[in-house]
Amino acid sequence: MSRRGWILFGAMCVVWGIPYLLIKVAVxxxxxxxxxxxxxALGAVLLLPIALARRELRASLRPWLPLLVYTVVEIGLPWLLLSDAERHVDSSFTGLVIAGVPLVAAVIARLANRDERLTAARVGGLLVGFAGVALLLGFHAAAGGAVPMLELGGVVVCYATGPLIIERWLSSVPRYGVAAASLIVGALMFTPVAGPNLPDLARHVTLRPLLAALALAVVCTALAFVLFFALIAEVGGVRATVITFVNPAVAVVLGAVVLGEDVTLLTGVAFALILAGSVLATRRRAPDPEPAPEPVAAA
Incomplete structure (x- = not known):
């Protein structure tokens, strides 16, 4: 990759590695x-001017039903489950569970597309990765309870399904339009529930959780979308997804350093299994080499 590509890649690894820490502080x-x-709401306010300036918002609203489903699956439901789960479990543990997204995505891709081959290496990767997830969940289930584990499982399924919706029904829709429109729809969805509580929240919330919420909206949402789209444009979509394998490590380090969360040997073993399984399960087969052109006789 180019130097710009590496810079964007490093920035995205951090930007999408810190939400778990910020959510833990905010909740x-x-x-x-x-x-x-x-x-x-704040993310939409920041991204809407960009989408309008690029004239991408109107085009994103035409496929309104896939956009609504994508908003629920990729933003509304997982962000709610994630925030509720982190009231009971460590941010580093959350980041490690989310590392299982590529594993579930590989299974969903196979179910949705019969042409998606499951080679022996990919099946082995799925088994190894899910063994790591099972080890992680089993070890922490007693401490966090069953409900947060189920919530995190729901987050993983949602995050694995969202890109499939984009690929199937929103691939031709401009990216900034989808990002801004989905955040607007998400804010509208939560307005009836959150709106009445905001005045009381404004009076009682202290500075640290407030700053964490602002950082989530500004850095991990609005800025993250801008950086991710720039990364895709620079290195391509396939290479850009490699950040999925680095984000959990960032979450673990930040949880240990900033919040003093325990990182055990078992945690490291589980992460190694999940990472190795994800790499194997999502690895693409190298394309067949193109045949050499037939020699042309000189005239």
């Missing part, structure tokens, strides 16, 4: 629904 005083509303 100490801000409810899950209110936090999702703040994140979507």
């Amino acid at each position: 100490r005083e801000i409810g899950p629904a209110e936090l999702v509303f703040l994140r979507t």
